[in-house]
Amino acid sequence: MSPIEEIKHSLAESAGLDRRRFLAILSASLAAASSGCNRLSERGEIVSYRVQPEGVLPGVSQAYASSLPGYPHAPAVLVFTRDGRPIKIEGNPDHPASGGATDAYSQAATLDLYDPDRLGKPLYKGQQSNWKDADGQIRAALKQAAASRERILLITPALVSPAARSVVQRFQTAWGSVTHLTLEMFHSGEALRGRRMVHGEPSTSRVNWDKARRVLGCECDFLGPAGRVADHAGFAARRRPEDGEMIRLWVAEGAMTSTGAKADHRLPVRPSAQPRLLLWLLAELVRDERQPLASNADIRSLLTQLGVSSEEVGLPKDVLEALRADLVGDPHRSCVLAGDQLPWYTHSLAAAVNSGLGNEGTALSSVVPSPAQLSVPAPDEWAATVDELRRGQFGAVLCMMANPVYSLSADLGFATALENAPLVVSSSLLPSETTAKAQWILPAAHDLESWGDNDDHPGLLTLQQPTLSPLFESRQWEQMLLAWLPENQLTTPDYGAYLKSRWETEVYPVAGAAEDFDRFWQAALHDGFIKTNSPAPPVVHKIDPTGLSEAVGEARRLNSPELELLIVPGSRTYDGRFANNGWLQELPNPVTTQVWGNGAVVSEKTAQRLNRLEGELVEFSVEGRSVTIPLLVEPGVADDVVLVEAGYARKTAGSVGTGVGFDAKPLTSNSGGISPWLYTGVTARAAQGSAVLVRVQGHHDTKGRSMVQEIEAAGWLKLAGAKTVHTAKTSPSSWEYKGHKWGLAVDLAACTGCGACTIACVAENNIPVVGAEQVRRGREMHWIRLDRYYVGKPENPRVVHQPMMCQQCDFAPCEKVCPVAATVHSPEGLDEMVYNRCVGTRYCANNCPYKVRRFNFLDFHDKRSPAELIFNPEVTVRRRGVMEKCTFCVQRIAAGRLKAKIEGRPLRDGDIQTACQQACPAGAIVFGDLNDPQSRVHKLAASRRGYLALGELGVQPAVTYLSATRNPCPGLKI
Amino acid sequence: MRLKWNRVDDYVKVYLPIIALVAVLSALVTALVTEPVRRATGYAPEQPVNYSHQLHAGRMSVDCGYCHTAAAFSRHASVPATAVCMNCHKVASTDKPGVARLRDTFAAGRPVVWRRVHRLPEFVYFSHGIHVQAGIPCENCHGDVRRMEVLAQVSSLSMGACLGCHREAHTRVVGSQSSLRGPENCSACHR
Secondary structure, three states: OOHHHHHHHHHHHHHOOOHHHHHHHHHHHHHHHHHOOOOOOOOOEEEOOOOOOOOOOOOOOEEEEEEOOOOOOOOEEEEEEEOOEEEEEEEOOOOOOOOOOOOHHHHOHHHHHOOOOOOOOOEEOOEEOOHHHHHHHHHHHHHHHHHOOOEEEEEEOOOOOHHHHHHHHHHHHHHOOEEEEEOOOOOOHHHHHHHHHHHOOOOEEEEOOOOOOEEEEEOOOOOOOOOOHHHHHHHHHOOOHHHOOOOEEEEEEOOOOHHHHHOOEEEEOOHHHHHHHHHHHHHHHOOOOOOOHHHOHHHHHHHHOOOOOHHHHOOOHHHHHHHHHHHHHOHHHEEEEEOOOOOHHHHHHHHHHHHHHOOEOOOEEEEOOOHHHHOOOOHHHHHHHHHHHHOOOEEEEEEEOOOHHHHOOHHHOHHHHHHHOOEEEEEEOOOOOOHHHOOEEEEEOOHHHOOEEEOOOOOEEEEEOOOOOOOOOOEOHHHHHHHOOOHHHOOOOOHHHHHHHHHHHHHHHHHOOOOOHHHHHHHHHHHOEEEOOOOOOOOOOOOOHHHHHHHHHHHHHOOOOOEEEEEEOEOOOEOOOOOOOHHHHOOOOOOOOEEOOOOEEEOHHHHHHHOOOOOEEEEEEEOOEEEEEEEEEOOOOOOOEEEEEOOOOEOOOOOOOEOOOOOOHHHOOOOOOOEOOEEEEEEEEEEEEEOOOEEOOOOOOOOOOOOOOEEEHHHHHHOOOOOOOOOOOOOOOOOOOOOOOEEEEEEOOOOOOOOHHHHHHHHHOOOOOOOHHHHHOOOOOOOOEEEEEEEOOOOOOEEEEEEEOOOOOOOOHHHHHOOOOOEEEOOOOOEEEOOOOOOOOOHHHHHOOOOOOEEOOOOOOOOOOOHHHHOOOOOOOOOOOOEEOOOOOHHHHHHHHHHHHHOOOOOOOOOOOOHHHHHOOOOOEEEEEOOOOOOHHHHHHOOOOEEOOOHHHOOOOOEEEEOEEEOOOOOOOO | OHHHHHHHHHHHHHHHHHHHHHHHHHHHHHHHHHHHHHHOOOOOOOOOOOOOHHHHHHHOOOOHHHHOOOOOOOOOOOOOOHHHHHHHHOOOOOOOHHHHHHHHHHHOOOOOEEEOOOOOOOOOOOOHHHHHHOOOOOHHHHOOHHHOOOOOOOOOOOHHHHHHHHHOHHHOOOOOOOOOOOOOOHHHOOO
């Protein structure tokens, strides 16, 4: 064979698959396959402790009291760790702000911790570096800036931590000319300003749920996913007719929210018309001369001259009259709440109404704002600072845990101005728009890896302690600032030690503790918080006539003939900080049920006027700024209102969150519209193209089936003495339960659809994230979902949320059809799912009337490190091709049983809490033994409000739903 | 045509039965021969330290729970920390080479890497705690450890072994009522 022939031959050979090559590949693949098999007798190793830490037992979880200041409302939590890994977050039951419950954001904190996209090492101009170089170079640059009389710009989130504030102060005094600005996309600045205008000092207010009877919420989504846990709990406690008088909730809002969904009377009112509603109320209030407000002649003359007609408010006369009668009927126990997104004068007017009602101390309590709330700078401070930045007056810009490039309005030009700073440092958990512009990118520690304290809750000082060593080469930003002090001022490099010594010198002496500091510190760490002296309540009884007249003037001038845009915190992404959290992205919006994105929520009429359908793109413009967003057509939205959730369309957020959804931020300006989040004079124009918006729910009413039931308080009273209102339980159970019979009661009167239960379930049961495309195909994996049903007219429907999980039927249709007996009935009433038996025929899912069975169409779990650390070792990680569903947290039942056995007593009611029950801020879910006549679940199941979902099918579910409740004004129809 | 029929006949009547018989026989023999290997009964790997249960648990009557501290409270029985060994071996038998090695690793801050003997499949959620609390003696599953110089697996730890005991638990627990049974439903072990 000539060389040429040989080359040709071998070329030909390599192109195809000849016999030799085939055999080679075959044997290689056999060898590879068998190398994956262990010898049957190979058992691996056990690495024992050298010294076992006290209180640690392998296989038993440890709880640490801590808090998460990087999450909305800085929740106080218990962190449950297994083998040193935090795997589950629960609320701190002793903490007054939590009561054991949490919101969905903090439930998802472990996913943020184990996010494989987290920054792992310090980066300098894209090159891997180390902390020594970072500290040295940044300190040198700061020194240089100080020497050349340039200033330093420090941007942080609003600081809830006194210790962090002291670090910033130290940094400021050390370097001299440091401008510190706090950055929050959503804050209570308008509320503080509005109340300062009429009361003379800023304050916030909280509803005393045990005392209030009538509440009017104006664009105030206090029951929304971003609402406070305590409000959910307080409200829910007053919605059960069997527990006494129900509270009546009036809600005026532009687009449907979770709060509107719970309202007894919901008034679709454009946000810009809400000041007029309050003006009308004020004018009505001072008609009565005995009103406290009317005693001041100036105020009285100011308000009597208003003459706001009911037409101007845009609501029918009888509705307004009923509202007035309701609020004035029991003034001390009625109150008005204004949402943070409304302009300041709305808050002034609301404060005046409350003052007129004289409800301070009864329905409402005013609270001195926290230093964090007060620290949010005014827009012109930002404008001035960015202007100086543009003129090169800053020698260094330090963005610590803040993402100004994304969060600030584009018209401020922060991103371009940043190029004039010689040094830009960005410390962040994840890549962000700001890290993309920084020279030094520094990996920040997660809240679960950090020390801290916070005074966000009045009268309490909450501690934060790390529950594991940093997973990456990360540091918490406070420690970075301490490391960048001038050399002669360097102290301890350990922030935990700094915090402890600060507590020893600042907190301990005033705490009045009897024990020595070490015991005091250990006790505080154990409890997670200490009580401090409550600040004196702010003075809110006086109303300043000048301030009020200014507010009235502004409110009178407000007129919005065109579309108006309202930007609200993303129910799942908040301000964008949770964009890379797949659990939250895949959690359906409580109202639209949309996942993995947002849209411009408009009414059907508005969509028709724009001549566009859902999903089609529309270009919105405000003062020359424009952005294209697809429409999301939703019932209950006031006409000409466009609502867009914030926190989407992140350009750099990590592999999960980048480019998800649409952002209305380009429409905003630094100086704001009528508020930073509310813009009038919006024009809209049909744009080309459309987007795929994924909603998990295909049917939005119950089609006449008995899925959800509602009951009116008045009807409840009439029914007193009647035996039952619910679908009668069908034939006696087909099983005989000698021991326990597990059951669940779900109170629809309390449920707000916040979704904390779903995330708690995801964390507890190792449920994977599947992504938008898979959800669109109906392959979501959630074991507990929030169904949302509309009842009534599409212009203003009522909404009922229903948590739907496996009903653990006694006559289970799924069990009947499994060909391999992979789903069978337990002697305690559970429909058991045996993964190692399941062959994936999906007959069971097909036969389930509640559609709660989930199939692993693909292997959905994230294989990147350190995502595997998140798994709960008590629950199997299901493989592809296996059916799964809610088990009533059978692992928690086993744990409860063991605990009772160890303590040598029978299981007590309340020993076992399912993950969803534990997380629910409203206490809507109760688990227990139906065979125990003293158990809560037994009593609830026998409640006159109780009914079985689709009870007519006769499948005998173990879940009893309690009807949703309404407390409307008698005779008033809206 | 006739020839063809003959060949089919041969296959059906002779070759196929022979092949089937050989296959079944070889499967049976393989199953029988590999039984202990598959079940790993008698598995007794060499450990990094020649620890003798016979000496400690047998002759010296050290209680199982002294070392396996988690057994009564957790899923895992837990292998003792080296510090537990050092409770005695700071002074006891310090001249023995195994003890010396143990002391050295302890002083060097290293953990001891033991060979694992008992292992259940990952889909089994067996809990030591609930069994110890129910009064099931350790030797029910682990055999007479007090006589083992080198620890070996005794029970097959198969599902049959578990269920065999669960169905007549009263025969295994001293002084129990004849009605005592372990749960036999799936989620007792699988979840």
